[in-house]
Amino acid sequence: MKKWMSLVAVITAFSIVAVACGDDDDVAQVDCDAGQTDGDLAFYNWSEYMDPELIAAFQEEAGVTVTEDFYPSNEEMFGRVEAGGSGYDMIIPSDYMVSILISEEMIQPVSEAAVPNKSNVSERFANPPYDPGAVYTAAYQWGTTGIGVDTGVTGEDVPHTWGLLFDEAVADQYGLSGRISILDDPRETMGAALKYLGYSLNSTSKSELAEAEKVVADAVDRVAAFDSDQYSELIVLGETVVGHGYSGNFLWDFEEGDSTYDYFVPDEGGTIWVDNMAVLSDAPHPCTAFTFMNFLLDAENGAQLTNYNWYASPNAAAEEFIDQEVLDNPIIYPTDMSKLEFIEDTGDFEIEYTDALSRARS
Amino acid sequence: MDVVVEPGLEHQAERARSRHGFLMGLPTMIYLFVFFVVPLGFVVMYSFATRTRTGRTELAGWNVEAYERLGETVVRAVAFRSLWIAAVTTILSLALAYPLAYFISTRRPATRNMLLVGVMIPFWSNFLIRTYAWRVLLDSDGIFTRIMSGMGLGDGRILFTNNAVILGLVYGYLPFMVLPLYAAIERIDWSLVEGARDLYASGWSAFRRVVWPLSKPGVIAGSILVFVPSFGAYVTPAILGGNKKGLMGSYIVDQFMDARNGPLGSSLSVLVLVVMLMGTLIYFRQGGRSL
Numbered sequence: 011m012k013k014w015m016s017l018v019a020v021i022t023a024f025s026i027v028a029v030a031c032g033d034d035d036d037v038a039q040v041d042c043d044a045g046q047t048d049g050d051l052a053f054y055n056w057s058e059y060m061d062p063e064l065i066a067a068f069q070e071e072a073g074v075t076v077t078e079d080f081y082p083s084n085e086e087m088f089g090r091v092e093a094g095g096s097g098y099d100m101i102i103p104s105d106y107m108v109s110i111l112i113s114e115e116m117i118q119p120v121s122e123a124a125v126p127n128k129s130n131v132s133e134r135f136a137n138p139p140y141d142p143g144a145v146y147t148a149a150y151q152w153g154t155t156g157i158g159v160d161t162g163v164t165g166e167d168v169p170h171t172w173g174l175l176f177d178e179a180v181a182d183q184y185g186l187s188g189r190i191s192i193l194d195d196p197r198e199t200m201g202a203a204l205k206y207l208g209y210s211l212n213s214t215s216k217s218e219l220a221e222a223e224k225v226v227a228d229a230v231d232r233v234a235a236f237d238s239d240q241y242s243e244l245i246v247l248g249e250t251v252v253g254h255g256y257s258g259n260f261l262w263d264f265e266e267g268d269s270t271y272d273y274f275v276p277d278e279g280g281t282i283w284v285d286n287m288a289v290l291s292d293a294p295h296p297c298t299a300f301t302f303m304n305f306l307l308d309a310e311n312g313a314q315l316t317n318y319n320w321y322a323s324p325n326a327a328a329e330e331f332i333d334q335e336v337l338d339n340p341i342i343y344p345t346d347m348s349k350l351e352f353i354e355d356t357g358d359f360e361i362e363y364t365d366a367l368s369r370a371r372s
Numbered sequence: 373m374d375v376v377v378e379p380g381l382e383h384q385a386e387r388a389r390s391r392h393g394f395l396m397g398l399p400t401m402i403y404l405f406v407f408f409v410v411p412l413g414f415v416v417m418y419s420f421a422t423r424t425r426t427g428r429t430e431l432a433g434w435n436v437e438a439y440e441r442l443g444e445t446v447v448r449a450v451a452f453r454s455l456w457i458a459a460v461t462t463i464l465s466l467a468l469a470y471p472l473a474y475f476i477s478t479r480r481p482a483t484r485n486m487l488l489v490g491v492m493i494p495f496w497s498n499f500l501i502r503t504y505a506w507r508v509l510l511d512s513d514g515i516f517t518r519i520m521s522g523m524g525l526g527d528g529r530i531l532f533t534n535n536a537v538i539l540g541l542v543y544g545y546l547p548f549m550v551l552p553l554y555a556a557i558e559r560i561d562w563s564l565v566e567g568a569r570d571l572y573a574s575g576w577s578a579f580r581r582v583v584w585p586l587s588k589p590g591v592i593a594g595s596i597l598v599f600v601p602s603f604g605a606y607v608t609p610a611i612l613g614g615n616k617k618g619l620m621g622s623y624i625v626d627q628f629m630d631a632r633n634g635p636l637g638s639s640l641s642v643l644v645l646v647v648m649l650m651g652t653l654i655y656f657r658q659g660g661r662s663l
Contacts (some may be wrong), residue, residue, distance in 0.1 A: 085630045092428060092632075114426055188532070194615060196630055234532040235614030249511055249531070358425055364631035365446075371618045372449040 042124035042297035044304065049295035050075040051302055054087060054098040056285070057239065058259065059151075061318035068305050074298055082238045083195050085364075091116065094292050099299040102150050102285045105140045106197070109355035117146050117288040124300035127307035132326035135284060140355070147286035148303055149324035151258075151315065154344060155198055155281035158253045158260035160245050162269030172206035172276045174252045176229045187232045189251040191244055194236040196363040197353050198281060199226065202254060205278045211351050214359045219366050226370035236371070245271065257341055258321040273341050275350065282350035284324065316342075412645075419638035427632025438639035446618070447640070454620040457534065458602035461541040465549040465598045466591065468542070473553035473590070474583075477560075484558075491550050499544060503611045506540050507531065510612065532614035540608040545601060549594035556590025557583070592655050600648045620644060 042048075053060075057080040065076050079098070081087040084107040090096055092114070103111055111117045120128065128148050135149040157175065159168050164184045173180040174190075181187050193199050201211030203222035213219060234250050241253035242263035253260070257273060264271040287306065289299040305311055313331030316323040322342050323332060336342055344350070356363075422433040441447065476487045494502060509516045510531040520528030530536045560583060568578040606621030615622055620640070627637030 083630070085632065088427075089629050089632060110426055114428070188529075191614075230616055233614070233616050236616050237614065247511065248513070361423075361427070361631055361633065364626065364633075368618060368623065368626055368631070369446045371616055372446040372453075 040118060040121055040296040040300075042121045042300050044124055044126055045072075045301055046124060046297040047072050047074050047295070047301055048297040050077065051100065051295060051298045052098045053078045053302070054091070054096070054101045055080060056102060057082065058262070059102065059285075059319055059321075061315055064306070064311060064314060064318075067311075068302060071305070072298065072301055076302075085196070091290060096290070096292075097294060098290055099293040099295050100287060100289055100302060103147075103288055104283050104285050104353070105138065106353045106355040108138075108147055108286055108288065109140045111288065112141060112146055116291055118291045118293070118296065119145050120148060120289070120303070121296070121300045124297060125304045125307065127304045127309075130307050130309060130312065130325050130327040132324055135324040138284065139352070141286070147288045148307060150285045150287045150306070151319065151321035152282065152284040152324055153257040153321040153342070154275050154350060155193070155202075155254070155256055155283065156273060156275035158242060158245055158255060158264070158271060158273045160248075160251045160267075160269050161272050163251045166270075166272075168272070170274045170277045172202050172278055174276075175233075175254055176203060176206050176225050178228070178232065181232050184251070186251050188234055189249075190229070190233045191235045191237050191241045191250045191253040191255075192226075192229070192233055193241070193254045194238045196367045199236070199254070200363045200366055201281060201353060205276070205280060205351075208278065211279075211281060212354045212356060214356050216362070219362055223366040223370045226367065230371055256321075258319050261320045261339075261341060275344065277349070279349035279351060281353055282344075282347070283353065415638045415641050417638075418634045419642050421635050421638075423633050423635050427634075429634030438633075438635035441636055442639060442643055447623075450618040450620055450623045451643070453617060454603050457538060457541070457605075457619065458599050461538055461545065461602040462549075462595050462599045464538065464542050465546050466595060469546060469549035469553055469594065470587075470591075473550050473557055476550075477554050477558035488551075488554065491547050494543075494547065500607060503540055503544070503608055506536075506543065507611055510536055510539075531612065532616070534613065534617070537605075537609050537613040537619075540612045541602050541605055544608065545598040548597040548601075552593035552597065553587065553590040556587045556593075560586045588658070592658050596651050596655050600651060603647065604644055 051074055053076055055078055060078065065078065068074075069076055081090065084104050087101060087103065088107060088110070091098060091101065101117075103117075108117075122128070125148065128144070131144070131149055135152070136144055138144060138147075138149070141147050157170075157172070159174070161168065164186075168174065168184060169180065171177070171180070174184070174186065175192055181190070192202070197211075200219065200222050203225040204211050204213050204218060206225060207218070207221055209215075209218045209222070213222075235244070237244065238255075241250070241255040242259045244250040245253050245260075246263050246267035246269075248269075260271070260273040264273070287303045289296050289303070293299055306315065307325060309325065309327035310331050312323050312325035312328035316328065317333050317336060320336065320339075320342055323329070329337070417431065418429055419438050420434045420436065422430045422435065424430050472491075476484055476491075479487065508514055510529070511517065512529055512531075514531075517528045517530075520526075520530075522528075530539070564582050564586075565578050568582050569575075573581065604621045604624075605619065606625060609615060609617075609619045609622060613619075618626075624637050624640045624644070627633045627640065631637075
């Protein structure tokens with residue numbers, strides 16, 4: 011090949027890449043009016059988390075089309091949007107991920123004028139530690155991470171302990187070996203092991219994390235799968251007996267099973283989390299996104315969401331429209347909040363959790 | 373009549389041919405360059421870059437830290453497990469594929485073609501779907517599990533074990549072993565075998581001293597085609613193995629997705645690339661050009 015030809019090709023290729031990766035670092039505060047739209051909405055959300063009827067209603071009301079894509083973990087969502095130019099408008103990051111997104115200037119402040127319904131958010135969620143003053147986000151739903159059990163197999167008297175996942179004696183007693191699934195999520199999985207050992211799930215102590223790593227490593231041979239998508243389906247299908255996962259998903263799938271099931275946060279304590287609506291700094295259609303945020307914060311729409319996905323609503327005004335059986339369900343609205351802990355951004359230590367989980371499985 | 377052959381003419385014709393060949397190949401070369409060589413360059417570049425506190429990859433502060441980490445026990449454990457699974461998959465595939473390829477290449481041409489189409493039928497549906505289908509076959513109520521337990525082999529459930537991963541890989545890559553083996557065996561001059569038999573070679577030694585050496589290029593090509601994707605397999609271990617014991621494919625994905633450690637993910641990718649390159653070099657060394 012002629013030399014100049016390859017040179018031209020190299021230069022062309024690099025300029026294409028350079029344009030595609032071009033950094034738009036200037037974060038502009040967008041001002042939108044209530045109900046204003048500026049194009050179709052690209053919505054990046056957790057799977058099985060949004061009522062399709064709400065999407066349909068918004069499309070009708072705002073006269074735009076909504077495209078929804080799904081992610082299984084905060085980290086995967088982050089990986090997808092961090093390079094910029096993802097094309098997504100709105101995302102639903104959890105608490106600690108919000109801190110990271112704010113410090114990376116990847117989400118923009120909420121345009122207050124476009125989201126009057128923000129005042130519906132209950133006081134408890136109006137000034138969260140991960141986003142003081144809720145400047146960048148509005149709470150979407152909240153719930154807990156715990157253990158789902160097929161009590162048809164184990165009997166009703168299973169101990170409420172993380173030992174169901176990690177303790178060999180407990181596994182032997184209830185015939186759990188090879189019938190356990192654990193979340194494939196560094197913070198949740200290592201966090202569960204830390205809680206089992208009596209530590210904080212936000213521990214930044216290397217020795218505590220090393221102990222937790224050993225707990226997970228010892229459990230690997232009894233685990234069927236590390237899974238963040240199908241933990242509840244696996245129980246209902248009879249492939250697993252206990253699963254580590256999120257409250258609402260278990261409730262959802264347990265409805266369809268033939269056995270009897272239970273979900274609980276172990277007595278050692280577990281995770282409480284809040285997922286939040288946020289608009290990306292490089293969102294192509296920020297005004298549509300804020301209008302959608304306002305739509306979801308409406309009292310009746312917020313109630314419809316909770317009645318649909320069975321996660322608790324942070325929307326105080328929505329409460330009167332939420333089904334009584336949902337409000338009375340202690341799994342959805344836990345009565346004892348004292349043993350629940352938020353996952354917090356541990357900064358530099360974050361990667362230690364990921365590496366610990368990798369090592370535990372090696 | 374005198375034919376004057378101008379010495380330059382033939383040369384010119386050759387140059388024109390070469391130019392045409394180049395022009396025809398150009399679109400593909402550009403495609404491969406933009407979508408293969410350039411991204412590969414980025415991977416190599418990333419492997420020397422710096423990971424920031426929040427997991428962004430900064431193209432600055434060039435260092436070899438990501439390569440130093442390749443010496444860690446976790447990487448060794450993951451690499452050796454992947455090598456072992458890929459090796460077992462390759463050997464099983466060879467053991468299954470060789471008799472089949474031998475059988476096919478000794479049929480009449482019409483039968484041969486039909487059998488070859490049969491080998492390729494699995495490709496008509498998506499790999500992911502076929503792997504999920506195995507999950508249904510292997511689960512507690514699955515046909516496979518029932519047959520196994522019916523034969524008294526324990527409870528017969530192998531889903532979420534290494535055995536399930538190997539089964540899935542052998543199933544997925546078997547055609548890649550059969551086809552090059554067939555190509556090699558089909559080309560064998562059978563009079564050589566006859567000659568061996570005439571010289572009182574037993575069937576076994578005729579195979580060992582004539583057929584096997586002549587089919588070796590196919591054995592090597594097929595082994596590389598099975599070994600290389602098995603070593604980096606991601607989908608099969610995730611779906612059939614429950615993603616629990618770290619393998620190279622999932623370990624690399626974890627680096628990019630969970631740890632957001634672009635440099636380490638990239639240096640691991642380079643490592644895999646080197647391993648595969650070595651495999652391919654061995655292939656060419658063995659004179660396996662006849663694929």
